[in-house]
Amino acid sequence: MTWWAKPVRFILAAWVLTGSPARAEAPGVFAITKGTVHTVSGADLAAGTVVIRDGLIEAVGSNVTVPAEATVIDATGRHVYPGLFDAQTSLGFSATKKIDPDAAFMAAEHLELTESDLDARRSRGVTTVLTAPRSGIFNGQSAVLNLGTVQGSSRIVRSPAAFQISFNTRPSGTYPSSSMGVVALIRQTFLDAQQQSAARTVYDRAPAGQRRPQLDPALDALAPAIRRDLPVVFIADSEQAIRRARRLATDGNVRAVISGARQGYRLGTELKDTPVLVSVDWAAAPARREDREEQPLRVIRDRQLAPTTPAVLAKNGVQFALVSGSAKASEFVSGIRKAITNGLSPADALRAVTLTPARIFGVDRQLGSLDRGKIANVIITDRPIFDSGAKVSRMFIDGREIRLQEAKDAALDSPIDGTWNLSVRTAQGDVTIIVTLEAESGHVSGTFSGDKGSGDIAGGTFNKLALQFTISTQSDAEASDWVFRGTITDDSIEGTVSTTLGSFPFTGSRPR
Amino acid sequence: MSTFMRQIAVVLVFSAAIVTTAQERVVVIRDATILPVTSAPIARGTIVIRGSKIAAVGPSATVAIPAGAKVIDGTGKHVMPGIIDTHSHSAVQGAVNEGSIPNSGMVRISDDLDPEDISVYRQLAGGTTMALVLHGSANAIGGQSQILKWKWGRPIDEWMLADAPRTIKFALGENPKSANSRLPAGVERPYPLTRMGVTEVVRSAFTDARDYMARWEEYEARRKRNEDVIPPRRDLLMETMADILRGRIDVHAHCYRSDEIVMLLNLAKEQGFKIRELQHVLEGYKVAREIAAAGAGAGTFIDWWGYKAEAYDAIPYNVALMQRAGVLTSVNSDSDELARHLNQDAAKAMKYGGLSEDEALRLATINGAKQLRIDHRVGSIEVGKDADVVIWTGHPLSTMSRVETTFIEGEIYFDRTQDLAMRQERAREKAERLVKESK
Numbered sequence: 001m002t003w004w005a006k007p008v009r010f011i012l013a014a015w016v017l018t019g020s021p022a023r024a025e026a027p028g029v030f031a032i033t034k035g036t037v038h039t040v041s042g043a044d045l046a047a048g049t050v051v052i053r054d055g056l057i058e059a060v061g062s063n064v065t066v067p068a069e070a071t072v073i074d075a076t077g078r079h080v081y082p083g084l085f086d087a088q089t090s091l092g093f094s095a096t097k098k099i100d101p102d103a104a105f106m107a108a109e110h111l112e113l114t115e116s117d118l119d120a121r122r123s124r125g126v127t128t129v130l131t132a133p134r135s136g137i138f139n140g141q142s143a144v145l146n147l148g149t150v151q152g153s154s155r156i157v158r159s160p161a162a163f164q165i166s167f168n169t170r171p172s173g174t175y176p177s178s179s180m181g182v183v184a185l186i187r188q189t190f191l192d193a194q195q196q197s198a199a200r201t202v203y204d205r206a207p208a209g210q211r212r213p214q215l216d217p218a219l220d221a222l223a224p225a226i227r228r229d230l231p232v233v234f235i236a237d238s239e240q241a242i243r244r245a246r247r248l249a250t251d252g253n254v255r256a257v258i259s260g261a262r263q264g265y266r267l268g269t270e271l272k273d274t275p276v277l278v279s280v281d282w283a284a285a286p287a288r289r290e291d292r293e294e295q296p297l298r299v300i301r302d303r304q305l306a307p308t309t310p311a312v313l314a315k316n317g318v319q320f321a322l323v324s325g326s327a328k329a330s331e332f333v334s335g336i337r338k339a340i341t342n343g344l345s346p347a348d349a350l351r352a353v354t355l356t357p358a359r360i361f362g363v364d365r366q367l368g369s370l371d372r373g374k375i376a377n378v379i380i381t382d383r384p385i386f387d388s389g390a391k392v393s394r395m396f397i398d399g400r401e402i403r404l405q406e407a408k409d410a411a412l413d414s415p416i417d418g419t420w421n422l423s424v425r426t427a428q429g430d431v432t433i434i435v436t437l438e439a440e441s442g443h444v445s446g447t448f449s450g451d452k453g454s455g456d457i458a459g460g461t462f463n464k465l466a467l468q469f470t471i472s473t474q475s476d477a478e479a480s481d482w483v484f485r486g487t488i489t490d491d492s493i494e495g496t497v498s499t500t501l502g503s504f505p506f507t508g509s510r511p512r
Numbered sequence: 513m514s515t516f517m518r519q520i521a522v523v524l525v526f527s528a529a530i531v532t533t534a535q536e537r538v539v540v541i542r543d544a545t546i547l548p549v550t551s552a553p554i555a556r557g558t559i560v561i562r563g564s565k566i567a568a569v570g571p572s573a574t575v576a577i578p579a580g581a582k583v584i585d586g587t588g589k590h591v592m593p594g595i596i597d598t599h600s601h602s603a604v605q606g607a608v609n610e611g612s613i614p615n616s617g618m619v620r621i622s623d624d625l626d627p628e629d630i631s632v633y634r635q636l637a638g639g640t641t642m643a644l645v646l647h648g649s650a651n652a653i654g655g656q657s658q659i660l661k662w663k664w665g666r667p668i669d670e671w672m673l674a675d676a677p678r679t680i681k682f683a684l685g686e687n688p689k690s691a692n693s694r695l696p697a698g699v700e701r702p703y704p705l706t707r708m709g710v711t712e713v714v715r716s717a718f719t720d721a722r723d724y725m726a727r728w729e730e731y732e733a734r735r736k737r738n739e740d741v742i743p744p745r746r747d748l749l750m751e752t753m754a755d756i757l758r759g760r761i762d763v764h765a766h767c768y769r770s771d772e773i774v775m776l777l778n779l780a781k782e783q784g785f786k787i788r789e790l791q792h793v794l795e796g797y798k799v800a801r802e803i804a805a806a807g808a809g810a811g812t813f814i815d816w817w818g819y820k821a822e823a824y825d826a827i828p829y830n831v832a833l834m835q836r837a838g839v840l841t842s843v844n845s846d847s848d849e850l851a852r853h854l855n856q857d858a859a860k861a862m863k864y865g866g867l868s869e870d871e872a873l874r875l876a877t878i879n880g881a882k883q884l885r886i887d888h889r890v891g892s893i894e895v896g897k898d899a900d901v902v903i904w905t906g907h908p909l910s911t912m913s914r915v916e917t918t919f920i921e922g923e924i925y926f927d928r929t930q931d932l933a934m935r936q937e938r939a940r941e942k943a944e945r946l947v948k949e950s951k
Contacts, residue, residue, distance in 0.1 A: 169606075173699045175613050179606035180647075180655060183623035184616075184748060191746045199742045206740040213742070240605060240668070244623060285949045292949060297942045298628065304945055 027055040027399030031066040032380060035075025040082055040354045041369035050080055052376040055399035060370045073394060075380050081350070082370050083127025083377030083397060086332060087144075087357035088233070088259050088277045088323035091117055093133040095440065103189075104221035105140030107132045108159035118147050120329035123404055125385060125392045127377035128157065128367060130357070132164040134235070134326075137182055138189070138218070139164040142233065144363055146377060148397030155398075157375070161361045162257065163225045166235040167244070183244060190252030193222035231255040231360070233277070239263040246274060257360060260325055263302070264309040268316045275360045276318055278352075279325025280335025282307050287419050287434050287511050291449060310352065311343030321357035322349060328417075337386055346386050375399075415488050416444065416467055422484070422508040424497050433471070434511075444469055452482070459483075467493065538562050538578050539922060541903060544586025549593055549870065549877050550892040559591060561899040564921035569893055584903070584917070592873060592908050593892050594641025594900035594920065595854050596880035598764075598811040599791055599844035602851065603629040603645055603660065603671075611650030614688070614703060614713045617680060617752035619655035621645050627668040631848035636662055636926035638852035639902040639915045644844075644884055646791075649683035649766040652704065652713035656680050656752065657764065659884055661900070664925050677885045679788070680756065682765035684710055684772040685822050711775060718783040721753030762788035762885065764811075768822035770798040777806040789883045792846070793834075794826035800837035809840040809883040813850075814860045831875065832865020842880040859909040872909055 030052040037048030039060060049064040050057065058067075066072060092111025093099070099110070111131055121129060132142035141160030148155060167182050176182045199213040224230040234245035237260035249256030258264075259277040283303045286292050292300070313320045322339060324332040336349050344352075358368025367375045376399035383390045395402040416437050424431040435457060437446040444460025444467065452473035460469035465488045470481050484506065486495025493508040539561040546557035548569065558575040560568040568575050577583060601608045605626035610616035625645070635643075641662055647655035659676040684707070686692065691705045704710050727744045734741045755761045763780070767773050767790055780787050789809040790796065794817060796803055796810050803810060812834075817826030835841045843858050845851035858876040861867045867875075881891025889898050899922040906913035918926040 170612075172696060173612055173702065175616075176610060176619070177607065177612045178610040178619065178624070180619045180621060180624040181610035181612070181616065184610075184619040188618065188748050191748070195743065195745050202740055202742045210742055240624075240626065243668070289946075289950065292946055297938050297945070300942060300945045300949075304948065 027052075027376070028401075029053045029058075029067055029070040030073060030396065030399075030401070031064075031070040032073045032075050032080055032378065032394075033066060035078045035080040035380065037080045037370060038082075038350060039370040040351060041371050048080070050370055050378060052378065052396055052399050055376055057370060057372055057374050057376050057378070059372055073380070077382075078393065079381045079384055080370070081125070081379050081381065081385055082354045082368060082374075083379050083395070084125045084332075084353045085128040085130075085144075085321075085357045085368060086121065086126045086324050086353070087130040087321050087361060088279065088325045089121075089129045089131050090134045091121065091129050091131040093131065093135075099133055099135055101133055101136045101138065101140035102218040102221075103138040103140065103163060103225075104217040105133075105138075106143070106160060107140055108143035108145070108153065108156050111143070111145075117329075119404075121332075122147055122395060122397075122402055123392065124329060124333045125379045125381070125395070126329075126332065127379065127395065127397045130161055130361060132233075134166055135168065137166060137168055137170075137176075137185060139166055139235075141221070141230075144361055146375070146397050148400055148402065150398065150400075157366060158361065158363050160224075160230060161363075162230055163222070163232040163254075164235070164259075165232060165245075167241060183248065186248055187251060189219075189222070190226065190248070190254065193219050193226050194252075196220060197223055197226060225254045226252065228253070228255045231257045231275070233257045233259050235259050237262045237279070239266045242267060242271075249274075259323065261320075262306040262309060264318075264320075265305050265312045268312050268318075271313065271318045272316065274318075276313060276320040277323045277325070277357070277360070278310050278313065278320055278339070279327060280307075280322055280332060280339060281325050281327030282335060282338055286449075287421070287436075288449065307338045307342040310339040310349070314344060314348045319356060319360065320352055321360060322352040323357070333386070337388065340386055346384065349386055415465070415490075416462055416493075419511055420493060420508040421511050422450075422493070422506050424482075424504050424506040426499075426504045427501065435469075435471075435508075437467075437469070465489070467495075473499075537922060538567075538581035539899075539919075540577050540581045540583045541586045541589075541591055541901070542575075542577065542583055543572050544589045544591045544903065545907075546893060547590060547592040547873060547908070548893040549873050550894060553870075557591075558586075559893065559901065561901070561919065561922045564899055564923075566893060566895055566897050566899050566901070569895060586903065588905075589916065590904040590907050590913070591893070591901055592639070592904065593877045593890065594902055594918065595639045595876045596842075596884070596891060597635070597640050597643040597845050597851050597854060598789060598842050598880040598883055599846045600643035600645050600851060601648070601846070602631045602635065602643065602848050603627065607648075608646075609648035609650035610655055611648070612702075614651050614709075615653040615717050615749065616647070616651055616655050617653050617717070618748035619647070620658070621647055621655055622658040622672065625658070625660075625668050625671075627664070627666070627671065631851070632662050633664045633926070634848070635851045636664060636918045637915055637928075637931070639855060639904065639908065639918060640851050641900045641902070641918060641920050641925075642890065643851070644679060644764065644880075646679075646764065647681040649681065649687040652683060652688045652710045653717055653753075654681035654683055656761070659886065661920055662925065663920055663923075673886060673889070675886075675889070678755070678761045679764055679884070680752065680761050681791075682714065682763055682776070684765065684767045684776060685769060686820060687766065688713075707772060711779060714776075714779060715783065717753050718757065718785070721750055721757060724750040725754050725757070756785050757783075759786070762786075764789045764791050766791045768792055768794050768820075769825075770795040773799050774802055777802060777808065781806070788885070789842075791844075794823050794830060796839065797827065797830045797833040798825075800834045800839055803834065804838035809842065809879070810834050811842045811844040811880070811883060813846070814843055814857045814864065828860065828864035831861045832867050835861075835867065835871065835875075836865075840879055840882055841875060842883055843875045844880070855908045855913075856911055859911075862909070869909060 032050045034047050037045040045062050051059040092113045130142050130144050132139050142162050142164050143159035144157040144161045145155045176185045196219045225232050232254045236242045236245040257275045260279050261276045355368035358364035378396040380394040381390050419436045422433045431451045433450040435448045439462045444462050446457045448471045457469045468485045470483045480500045483498040486493045491510045496503050497506050542558040546554040556572050558572040603625050605624045610619045646657040657679040660671040663671045688710050690701045787808040789811050793810045793812050815828040817823050854876045858872045861872050878891035881887035901919050903917040904913045916928050
């Protein structure tokens with residue numbers, strides 16, 4: 001298949017989804033009335049009406065006639081928004097399942113969604129994401145998709161949406177194993193793509209007497225990038241990585257989007273000509289005071305200034321979106337809230353998770369605001385969406401109502417995720433160990449620190465409420481493994497630790 | 513006023529402003545002992561720095577102090593040019609080696625720099641103002657290196673000298689051959705395994721580069737005849753090799769043993785390129801005449817030896833012996849730590865081999881500048897050169913002396929008094945920030 005056939009296919013899929021009223025599960029007609037309507041594209045409406053029909057927004061306004069056949073939703077005292085668009089995720093690509101994409105890799109064709117993945121995003125108000133894997137250097141071509149209940153490619157809004165590049169090194173002994181090698185490889189690849197395109201042009205014109213250009217899917221796939229038709233998203237967090245990405249984009253004559261950008265606060269106006277996706281995955285301070293005090297000022301300062309990035313970009317007129325990036329789904333809205341407490345206005349924040357990302361990825365005629373004719377991705381919240389404690393009460397994706405379930409929501413983030421202060425009662429006295437855990441499909445990863453040194457935990461498993469993991473203690477004369485086995489009840493944990501010196505009981509709680 | 517006239521007026525106002533500010537920043541160091549390095553020491557001398565350049569230098573009686581200048585009293589102090597370290601790996605963010613392939617000439621150290629490397633600031637406190645930041649020695653032909661001024665606190669682009677030559681690292685001997693290297697389990701030993709293989713990698717690279725250049729020449733010729741031909745691939749590795757042959761990239765080669773040094777000099781002659789500087793070159797004294805005849809420089813340690821098999825025959829007289837044989841020699845660090853006191857290594861060359869004070873000072877300044885081909889700008893205190901100068905409490909060749917102030921292009925990048933004040937300020941900021949997080 002040639003490179004252009006795929007987007008056409010998905011455009012068709014999107015058309016079938018939104019344009020055909022004959023589908024078995026018709027989306028229906030809804031009228032959301034009397035709520036505060038945040039259109040994003042225009043002024044807020046104090047008591048507005050949004051009419052949804054057959055998957056699209058039919059009308060938005062203060063004086064809209066409610067169709068007789070509509071299911072009326074009284075949103076008095078509530079807030080109505082376009083669904084949030086999280087424009088940098090790797091939803092549908094497991095971190096544990098290794099894939100090795102290249103520029104021809106189409107995220108839309110390989111993503112594997114689970115109900116819990118979708119619930120985790122939707123319960124926070126997210127109706128649309130951009131996704132691509134994060135492995136490899138050329139991560140492939142990302143897709144914009146709606147998180148509704150429709151199956152398969154029907155949920156795709158745009159594919160390909162962009163190319164994506166990460167500065168990931170390869171393992172030792174494989175080129176490129178260094179960051180500078182990664183840059184060299186990207187630079188060479190852009191040159192090769194240009195050469196490939198030039199060679200095809202010349203060969204098509206004058207094939208006689210010339211060797212035909214070789215078929216190279218990964219290179220041919222890059223044609224829309226070097227023609228500047230599709231943007232190239234560079235995952236770049238630090239000031240140096242951002243500068244490096246911009247240099248590469250200039251040299252390769254591609255349209256750059258910077259993603260991550262947590263040191264964007266240092267660059268301000270310099271980013272004026274480059275769209276930025278700021279990841280709200282803000283660094284957390286170490287739990288223990290001693291650990292915080294040990295850190296150099298540079299690290300502390302950077303950690304505290306990073307969340308000012310969105311406000312700095314807004315002040316400098318830089319086009320930016322807020323994205324979860326490497327953060328977990330549950331941290332998206334709280335991360336946005338942190339940007340707001342660091343100087344970003346709630347209105348700018350809202351735009352940065354709706355219309356702006358839609359513009360950056362060329363889907364702003366389809367979504368990103370409450371406007372007639374757009375895809376009916378609509379959410380209703382009980383108070384302004386970025387207020388602490390705000391809950392999404394109703395949600396429509398592609399005009400279908402999504403059932404949001406609290407219980408399911410709670411199960412999404414495993415109850416063991418986060419930091420625990422563990423206290424082990426050994427024969428020699430109490431030992432304090434702090435662990436930070438994260439569970440994914442039964443496997444637990446994380447780090448430990450405290451009285452017995454620090455490092456990564458090993459052999460972590462989590463099943464129902466039973467947790468097990470091992471730490472390699474370092475403060476004894478010789479290293480030894482401590483195996484923790486425990487059970488979680490709400491916000492506490494208890495169990496036993498097996499060591500070479502015997503078994504000891506331990507208890508744990510969340511740090512206050 | 514017409515728009516055109518208004519634009520002219522704006523331009524005039526702006527250029528006047530630029531001239532004024534440049535004129536305003538005049539710094540004078542007066543009545544110090546000046547060690548210009550390329551000329552005799554001046555017992556009671558004065559230096560005038562205007563903007564980024566040295567505007568005047570001479571005995572205090574002969575140098576007028578411009579009105580409005582910031583005057584630093586140098587009585588009892590010594591002033592020397594900033595130290596130039598021709599072998600550094602400081603300010604590199606990630607790995608210094610792209611060691612996965614025998615020839616990584618397409619990679620550039622400049623793509624992965626870290627201007628916040630604290631080592632850079634510490635080197636400023638030791639009077640080092642610039643360095644050649646090299647790729648590592650894991651492969652026969654390493655990556656492209658970068659000449660940087662230690663402009664701590666400035667954006668990295670400002671550290672690079674626009675008119676400095678491009679450079680590349682070659683490496684011979686134990687490091688690029690993989691026979692003894694420790695590898696992760698299951699990884700096959702990569703080529704080359706032997707010294708012979710290292711030579712072959714270098715030779716083949718230039719043979720390939722000439723083929724590559726010929727393909728491009730043929731293409732350009734056919735284009736001139738208006739033929740519609742497909743251009744050859746633009747290969748960044750081959751471009752690098754071709755630029756070495758064209759004399760646009762200088763070669764700095766890591767080496768130890770005399771046999772491999774002679775091999776490389778012969779190979780360079782055979783292939784038609786030049787070795788600008790031999791790095792480490794611990795057995796250089798054995799073949800100093802050959803090195804001098806080839807016009808290669810030598811950058812070495814004064815008294816590091818025996819740390820690996822190929823370093824057993826090193827002697828501390830190496831520097832003096834090479835220098836006496838006519839080899840342009842510098843002392844360099846290959847170390848964040850040593851880079852902080854290269855003045856002391858230069859001094860050791862007086863003890864081992866009896867170099868004069870001036871000769872010793874040159875090892876850390878102008879000789880390195882010449883090896884990097886930037887001596888028109890740096891390496892000595894001369895009118896018209898960059899104002900990269902360092903004020904010392906005493907003679908810089910004494911272990912008792914320490915740096916008071918380090919200037920790069922007329923700006924202060926280290927000052928002991930400022931540093932002490934800054935420590936308190938930083939402690940206060942850190943305490944304040946920690947309070948924020950304890951809530």
